[in-house]
Amino acid sequence: MTPDFKQDEINIMCIYGADTRLQLIAKLEKMQPYLGADQAALRKLSDSAISKLKSMTDEQFLELNEKMVPDF
Numbered sequence: 542m543t544p545d546f547k548q549d550e551i552n553i554m555c556i557y558g559a560d561t562r563l564q565l566i567a568k569l570e571k572m573q574p575y576l577g578a579d580q581a582a583l584r585k586l587s588d589s590a591i592s593k594l595k596s597m598t599d600e601q602f603l604e605l606n607e608k609m610v611p612d613f
Contacts, residue, residue, distance in 0.1 A: 543601045544593035548612055549586055554594075555611040562602035568593050 546554070557572065559565035569587050576584050594602065 543605060544597055546590070546593060546605070551609050552591040552613055553583075553586055553590055555609055562594055562597065562599050565602075566591055570592075583600045594601065 554565060555567040557565060559568055567593050571582060573583070573587055576587075597605075
C-alpha cells in the first residue's frame with residue numbers, strides 16, 4: 542500500500558525532486574542540517590516525507606512520481 546502523502550509533503554518532494562526514491566531521501570536528509578531552530582515545521586514535514594518514502598518500494602515511488610503535482 543502506497544503511503545498517503547499530504548500536499549505539503551508532495552510540494553517539498555517536488556522542490557527537491559529526484560529520479561529515484563533513494564536520491565530523494567538523500568536530498569531531503571542533506572538539507573535538514575541547514576534548517577534553523579525557527580524552521581521546526583519544515584523539519585517535521587521533511588521527516589514525515591522521508592519516513593513515508595522509506596516505507597514504500599521503488600516501484601510505488603515511480604508511480605507516485607509520475608503523478609506528483611505541486612500546488613505552488
